[in-house]
Amino acid sequence: MKSIFTKTTGLSDRPFHYCPGCTHGIIHRLIGELLEEMNLIENTIGVAPVGCSGFCENYFMCDMIGAAHGRAVAVATGAKRARPDRFVFTYQGDGDGASIGLAETMSAAARGERITSIFVNNCIYGMTGGQMAPTSLVGQKTSTSPYGRDAMTMGYPLDLPKVLTQIEGAVYVASVSVDTPQAIKEAKKALRKAFQVQRDGLGYSFVSILSTCPTNWGVTPVEALEWLQTKMKPNFTLGELKVPATEGGSEA
Amino acid sequence: MALLMKGNEAIAEAAIQAGCRLFYGYPITPSTEIPEYMAKKMKAVGGTYLQAESEVAAIYMVYGAGAVGERVMTGTSSPGFSLMQEGLSFLFAAEIPCVIIDVMRGGPGLGGLGPTQADYFQLTKGGGHGDYHAIVLAPSSVQEMVDLTKEAFDLADYYRNLVIIAVDGILGQMMEPVEFPPYEGRKLEPKTWAASGAEGRSKNNVISYYLTPEIGEKENSRWGAKMLRIKESEQRFVEYRMDDAEYAFVAFGTCARITETVVDMLREEGINVGLYRPITLWPFPEKGLSARINQIKGWMSIELSAGQMVDDVKLVVNGKAPVGFYGRQGGMTPEPEEVVAAFKAQLLGGVQG
Ligand SMILES: Cc1ncc(C[n+]2csc(CCOP(=O)(O)OP(=O)(O)O)c2C)c(N)n1
Ligand code: SF4
Numbered sequence: 001m002k003s004i005f006t007k008t009t010g011l012s013d014r015p016f017h018y019c020p021g022c023t024h025g026i027i028h029r030l031i032g033e034l035l036e037e038m039n040l041i042e043n044t045i046g047v048a049p050v051g052c053s054g055f056c057e058n059y060f061m062c063d064m065i066g067a068a069h070g071r072a073v074a075v076a077t078g079a080k081r082a083r084p085d086r087f088v089f090t091y092q093g094d095g096d097g098a099s100i101g102l103a104e105t106m107s108a109a110a111r112g113e114r115i116t117s118i119f120v121n122n123c124i125y126g127m128t129g130g131q132m133a134p135t136s137l138v139g140q141k142t143s144t145s146p147y148g149r150d151a152m153t154m155g156y157p158l159d160l161p162k163v164l165t166q167i168e169g170a171v172y173v174a175s176v177s178v179d180t181p182q183a184i185k186e187a188k189k190a191l192r193k194a195f196q197v198q199r200d201g202l203g204y205s206f207v208s209i210l211s212t213c214p215t216n217w218g219v220t221p222v223e224a225l226e227w228l229q230t231k232m233k234p235n236f237t238l239g240e241l242k243v244p245a246t247e248g249g250s251e252a
Numbered sequence: 253m254a255l256l257m258k259g260n261e262a263i264a265e266a267a268i269q270a271g272c273r274l275f276y277g278y279p280i281t282p283s284t285e286i287p288e289y290m291a292k293k294m295k296a297v298g299g300t301y302l303q304a305e306s307e308v309a310a311i312y313m314v315y316g317a318g319a320v321g322e323r324v325m326t327g328t329s330s331p332g333f334s335l336m337q338e339g340l341s342f343l344f345a346a347e348i349p350c351v352i353i354d355v356m357r358g359g360p361g362l363g364g365l366g367p368t369q370a371d372y373f374q375l376t377k378g379g380g381h382g383d384y385h386a387i388v389l390a391p392s393s394v395q396e397m398v399d400l401t402k403e404a405f406d407l408a409d410y411y412r413n414l415v416i417i418a419v420d421g422i423l424g425q426m427m428e429p430v431e432f433p434p435y436e437g438r439k440l441e442p443k444t445w446a447a448s449g450a451e452g453r454s455k456n457n458v459i460s461y462y463l464t465p466e467i468g469e470k471e472n473s474r475w476g477a478k479m480l481r482i483k484e485s486e487q488r489f490v491e492y493r494m495d496d497a498e499y500a501f502v503a504f505g506t507c508a509r510i511t512e513t514v515v516d517m518l519r520e521e522g523i524n525v526g527l528y529r530p531i532t533l534w535p536f537p538e539k540g541l542s543a544r545i546n547q548i549k550g551w552m553s554i555e556l557s558a559g560q561m562v563d564d565v566k567l568v569v570n571g572k573a574p575v576g577f578y579g580r581q582g583g584m585t586p587e588p589e590e591v592v593a594a595f596k597a598q599l600l601g602g603v604q605g
Pocket of ligand 2: 017018019021022023024052122126127212213214215216
């Protein structure tokens, strides 16, 4: 009998703690599969953020370090410089990577750190119960923008991957989603390339993934996917935004 | 053979000799010679110097390298040290060994570039959140900076705890002859806990949180027991002319050197005084001080601050004798004559501290 699907050895047996309809779990699976397929599990140091995915060290089967909120990229830099032979990635929410840790993200990109950041953008602070994020949409109601995000006083959502394309040391930048089977395939392809860029020692690689938060958006899991498709997608540049020069240079 | 070296450079060299191969830092006067020395010398030994974007990033780079199990250090001065406080709390909870140098400068605020010891509370009482302590070492000469830096890495690895070396700007900038004798070192266990890649073993997590209060309390108790062990075993101090002393000064770092002169001056006048110099600021060397309690009629803490360590002296003396204080602030240092006068006014004139 031919087996057509098995659980990846890149993930532990521990059940995810994520809410129903949350796409953090799908993203975990893609990373777990790639760690396995690229034979990286024993060679990897992962860095967990603070946020809903702050317990992801329980799921990934590689060695993991838990960072403080916003500092995953600095921790990963410290680890990678200590062990340049290891594969080092960060897993971060949008608050972690684009607000409190924005300086770390930009600076690591500028230095061309040989690490990979997986940036999970759900337009909200999930962990703390639905406050406004740097990525929240104009008009989006959150517990700290109860009348909707007002652009005049609260600004605009930050399209971080687009910004990063401007930085020389960020050699691979992709912005993907996991809202359909096709999108999941594309996301995995982007992650694989990002991982390979690090293995080839080319520089900083960054994959932004649009993700759902039905709990704090106040919608059902099915509505959450629609919200992502109709509300989020128009606000963020999507696609492979920058590829290494060896692949024909920037597509931006 | 003795070399003439600046304190900051001597610390950096001692760290390299202790096997530190990673330095993450951000320039700030008066500690900048440490990153500069590292930038110059790390290459030759196959190590890494990396200029971080801020002290916040620097302390978490230290966290990352320490979590992987490597010997790592950063060096900064007071405002930079303030920025690192959250990181210190995380380093403690994740039990990541590392060495941090604080070359203290005037504060509060941007303050000034002159020497101070006004980070004492922050260093010893925990500037970050939660019940934690760093082992805090306070050398008072360039030679001692070398010796304690080498030891600091062993202490950090042995206890899986952060170690801070605290000096004032004078010690950092001062040139003195130093030697780098071979260092024996402690017997240390391999770092089987490190998150260095799970090759041929099950995976490791180096983390600083607990999901349930029950585990939280257990972890805090375990750390508390470790703190007690350190308190029991690592208190250090040096005494100067204490054997027949009736009065005693307590001072560390540059202040201790000034106070030695004060002791000699008062002894010339026939007043029997001595100096008790803490080398560990945490754990505060209570045992040595307690041993002198019945002998000493009055204590006096001399500091480059508004009076911080004096609180710890009072806790140990516990009302059994008056405790005076004299300090200068803002980057100024006391003249021995001022200290003599303050001592006479506060302790011989019957004024209680
Ligand atoms: C220094 C600090 N500030 C604030 C917090 C509280 N906090 C924890 S997670 C979080 C935001 C999480 O949002 P995000 O990074 O977008 O991840 P998500 O939970 O949505 O996956 C905040 C504000 C903290 N833990 N530490
Ligand atoms: S709160 Fe939102 S981001 Fe967090 S697990 Fe639930 S759905 Fe996912």
